Amino acid sequence: MLSLTFRVLLGILPLTSIWLTNLLVNEVVSVIQNQTDIRFALYLLLGQLVLFGVGYLIGQVAKINDQHLDNLVNFYMTHTLLKKVDRLPYLTFENPIFYDKYQRVSNSSSNVMSIVQEVLSLGSSLITIFSLIGYLFSIHWSFIVLLLITTIPILMIDVKFGGMRYQLLRFLTPMGRRESYVSNLLNNKFTFKEVRLYGLAPFLIGEWAKLFRINASEQMNLMKREVRWSSIGEVLLLIAYSASGVITLLLGMQGRIRVGDFIAVLQAMENVQKGLSNSTSTISRLYEKSLNIQDLKEFLQAEEQVVGKQEAQVQRIDSIVVDQLCFRYPNQEHAVIQDIDLHITAGKKIAIVGENGSGKTTLIKCLTGLYNTEPQMIQVNGEPLQVVDRRSYQDRIAVLFQDYAKYEFSARYNIGFGRVEDVDNLVGIQHAAAQTNIHDYLDSLDEKYESLLGRSFDGGNELSLGQWQKVALARTVFRNSDLIILDEPTAALDPRSEVEIIDNLFRLATNQSILFITHRLGAASLADEVVVMKNGRIVEQGTHAQLLTLDGEYAKLYNSQAKWYNNPQETAQEQESDHYEQEEEVLT
Numbered sequence: 001m002l003s004l005t006f007r008v009l010l011g012i013l014p015l016t017s018i019w020l021t022n023l024l025v026n027e028v029v030s031v032i033q034n035q036t037d038i039r040f041a042l043y044l045l046l047g048q049l050v051l052f053g054v055g056y057l058i059g060q061v062a063k064i065n066d067q068h069l070d071n072l073v074n075f076y077m078t079h080t081l082l083k084k085v086d087r088l089p090y091l092t093f094e095n096p097i098f099y100d101k102y103q104r105v106s107n108s109s110s111n112v113m114s115i116v117q118e119v120l121s122l123g124s125s126l127i128t129i130f131s132l133i134g135y136l137f138s139i140h141w142s143f144i145v146l147l148l149i150t151t152i153p154i155l156m157i158d159v160k161f162g163g164m165r166y167q168l169l170r171f172l173t174p175m176g177r178r179e180s181y182v183s184n185l186l187n188n189k190f191t192f193k194e195v196r197l198y199g200l201a202p203f204l205i206g207e208w209a210k211l212f213r214i215n216a217s218e219q220m221n222l223m224k225r226e227v228r229w230s231s232i233g234e235v236l237l238l239i240a241y242s243a244s245g246v247i248t249l250l251l252g253m254q255g256r257i258r259v260g261d262f263i264a265v266l267q268a269m270e271n272v273q274k275g276l277s278n279s280t281s282t283i284s285r286l287y288e289k290s291l292n293i294q295d296l297k298e299f300l301q302a303e304e305q306v307v308g309k310q311e312a313q314v315q316r317i318d319s320i321v322v323d324q325l326c327f328r329y330p331n332q333e334h335a336v337i338q339d340i341d342l343h344i345t346a347g348k349k350i351a352i353v354g355e356n357g358s359g360k361t362t363l364i365k366c367l368t369g370l371y372n373t374e375p376q377m378i379q380v381n382g383e384p385l386q387v388v389d390r391r392s393y394q395d396r397i398a399v400l401f402q403d404y405a406k407y408e409f410s411a412r413y414n415i416g417f418g419r420v421e422d423v424d425n426l427v428g429i430q431h432a433a434a435q436t437n438i439h440d441y442l443d444s445l446d447e448k449y450e451s452l453l454g455r456s457f458d459g460g461n462e463l464s465l466g467q468w469q470k471v472a473l474a475r476t477v478f479r480n481s482d483l484i485i486l487d488e489p490t491a492a493l494d495p496r497s498e499v500e501i502i503d504n505l506f507r508l509a510t511n512q513s514i515l516f517i518t519h520r521l522g523a524a525s526l527a528d529e530v531v532v533m534k535n536g537r538i539v540e541q542g543t544h545a546q547l548l549t550l551d552g553e554y555a556k557l558y559n560s561q562a563k564w565y566n567n568p569q570e571t572a573q574e575q576e577s578d579h580y581e582q583e584e585e586v587l588t
């Protein structure tokens with residue numbers, strides 16, 4: 001409201017200023033010609049000074065007010081977007097188009113604010129324009145015709161380029177994202193060591209430069225076209241201004257206006273033209289931004305993952321039955337996992353083994369409800385997952401993914417995030433850390449559990465990969481769930497830690513089910529059941545002993561690993577001869 005008032009005031013200032021100028025010039029002419037009293041002219045001069053001061057003050061207060069409004073809108077928009085992102089289905093995050101759209105809409109907070117500001121300043125300009133047009137019309141109607149003839153083509157040009165700018169933004173967003181991806185490879189600590197050692201920097205800089213040039217040249221091309229067309233608009237404005245000068249001169253010669261009016265008309269004409277040209281470009285920008293807002297609207301209307309609305313609440317997971325589970329990624333033709341049958345009962349420890357890409361991680365993403373599957377394929381406590389309250393179900397599961405998160409927060413938060421409502425329970429957190437053999441290390445840090453982990457921020461403590469993994473494992477332990485899912489939980493651990501931790505976990509988690517993916521079959525042998533996956537299917541299932549007797553896939557994998565420990569040299573020679581045999585087969 002305050003902003004609106006300021007804009008109205010700013011809108012009527014030009015007419016008042018021109019009116020005062022008109023009076024002042026006429027008065028000065030009269031003082032010079034007739035030697036009349038100078039006082040009224042001085043009052044008018046003072047009036048102009050006051051007007052200038054008031055205009056300046058209103059402008060400054062409006063600036064502060066706009067900044068305040070900007071903060072409010074920015075906060076609201078970012079807050080809304082972040083909450084929306086939290087409700088989107090997980091699969092959305094695996095679609096690159098999502099990231100393009102997100103990039104565009106995350107600029108929308110500034111777009112929304114600038115729309116508000118543009119509308120306000122457009123309103124202000126329109127008040128100026130209409131008040132001045134009223135004044136010009138009172139002098140002669142032909143000024144209005146001149147203005148109409150020149151403004152309409154300019155408006156059309158500006159709107160056309162507003163649309164083109166938006167289309168270009170859409171086209172360039174993926175390339176812009178790739179450009180920042182490539183440049184990030186050069187300044188990101190996770191990739192930089194390899195970039196440095198492999199001497200990739202010149203190649204990557206070249207790639208970045210290529211993308212930058214394409215981006216920049218597309219923008220330059222559009223800008224050049226826009227400049228060409230807007231020059232035509234400027235010429236039209238110049239013609240209108242000169243024509244209005246001629247008309248004013250004729251009116252003066254006919255004695256229908258005085259010197260002050262002559263100056264005022266030219267000033268008014270100039271102001272109206274400036275106002276009109278500003279307004280047309282504002283309308284063009286508004287059009288461009290309204291297209292962006294359409295993206296925002298679509299984003300906010302995107303289908304959400306229903307969480308916490310389904311009727312079947314899960315107090316405790318007693319059983320999960322997987323029945324003929326199939327899953328296909330949206331961008332792929334064939335199912336990645338097929339006909340999976342699995343029965344997880346309370347306290348059962350299941351190991352999943354299988355070669356890379358056999359679908360193990362996909363299976364756990366389906367099981368945890370991150371991916372939606374057909375009804376009946378997954379049943380929790382006898383209810384299809386679709387009708388199970390997803391939040392209450394996920395609250396009873398602890399997952400450690402291969403690419404677990406390394407939170408650059410304190411050690412306490414890193415573990416406490418497993419049960420965020422209990423993040424102040426230091427004793428519980430320390431207990432979880434002790435179970436995964438990381439307590440002593442965290443306790444030895446300067447600020448113990450309050451120490452910041454990671455090196456992205458000053459004062460942080462970098463951990464080794466194995467230490468990070470132990471912290472993440474402690475987080476899953478702290479979660480106190482019914483089902484613990486671990487995707488290669490010991491990949492970065494030394495053999496002693498691996499044995500101790502898995503042993504600890506199995507001993508303490510008597511009531512908890514554990515489903516763990518592993519490539520280390522020594523760990524798998526501790527499970528109640530071993531599931532072997534190949535090409536998206538379960539090919540063997542049973543206890544470690546049963547599968548060894550079966551002498552199939554598992555036995556083959558197990559024996560080859562056992563050989564590494566018993567006689568690594570022999571294994572290497574065998575593998576080498578296998579390799580040559582295969583090469584010979586290919587050659588013959």
Ligand SMILES: Nc1ncnc2c1ncn2[C@@H]1O[C@H](COP(=O)(O)OP(=O)(O)OP(=O)(O)O)[C@@H](O)[C@H]1O
Pocket residue numbers: 094329331332336354355356357358359360361362363402
């Ligand atoms: N988001 C995705 N979109 C499309 N395909 C995917 C996606 N994630 C995985 N895949 C494909 O699904 C298959 C199974 O992948 P998954 O990660 O489940 O295998 P995995 O058995 O866990 O492998 P690893 O032992 O290497 O971790 C792979 O062929 C992979 O290319």
